[in-house]
Amino acid sequence: MSTFDIMELRKADRRGLADTAADLIREAILGGVFPPGSPLREVELAASLDVSRGSVREGLAVLEREGLVRSAWHRGTKVIDLTARDAEEVYSVRAALEGLAGRGAIGRVDLDVLGGLVDGMARRLAAGAPSDELLALDIEFHDAIYRAAGNRRLLEAWHAVRSQVHLFQLTRIRLGHHDYRAVVVDEHREIVRLLDAGDAAEVTRFAEEHVHSAKRVLLAQLDGSTRDTSG
Incomplete structure (x- = not known):
């Protein structure tokens, strides 16, 4: 389980699940649920949002294009650091x-x-x-x-x-x-x-x-x- 209480995230609706997942994860990041540098785990996010891991993965890809998160091979995805x-x-x-x-x-x-x-x-x-x-x-x-x-x-x-x-x-x-x-x-x-x-x-x-x-x-x-x- 993540150090951060991901149960605070609102549930996703069934329309455009990848985009909805991106919106909700972005909202959580900007709301301080996931501080800079914190990990974003697909399994936990999918369970919290009640969507598939695929939808979460696509949503995280949207946020990576925005520069809000970063992914690395074998290291997973994290919120960007603020240096x-x-x-x-x-x-x-x-x-x-x-x-x-x-x-x-x-x-x-x-x-x-x-x-x-x-x-x-x-x-x-x-x-x-x-x-x-x-x-x-x-x-x-x-x-x-x-x-x-x-x-x-x-x-x-x-x-x-x-x-x-x-x-x-x-x-x-x-x-x-x-x-x-x-x-x-x-x-x-x-x-x-x-x-x-x-x-x-x-x-x-x-x-x-x-x-x-x-x-x-x-x-x-x-x-x-x-x-x-x-x-």
Whole structure:
């Protein structure tokens, strides 16, 4: 039996079992049931989800394509680790994508929708809602920008790292949610303002810095966490 309580996973329905298994395992990973680096055992997952091992195997393959899990011959499948190198790679790629998406979304994105999402963040922040609720709106905000950019390959590239970004941002929140809560509303409101102004250079600059600042915070947190455990 796994160290982690996989009985917390919701049961799969009978439609598209591989995709459903992927969705439920992803949900469990992002929900903290399977922390970074933890093993994912097909037999246990299949029993917990009430699906075949084949469906679980296909679902894990979906998550591996998303970069959320890694498989190795004779070593099984694990949730990705969150190392400083991983953070550098994921956030550097995301920064480049955000710049492209921001430029492409100028004049295309529905600013009222984006503004509504930021207002939702502000309301939840004022109400003391958990940071993961703010992050859900944060991801939805960026989803809207990528869709509006009208570049199918750019959208596919975002989807290829989206789950990893979500996991890394959840780790950032877990290690120090106060920093995230302090900037989340103002930074996203500034993105809306810049998109409205339509200055492509400024949109690109701020979109990239928005990601790089998050990367710097996470790297400092990971470094501090490593020192704490080693000391």
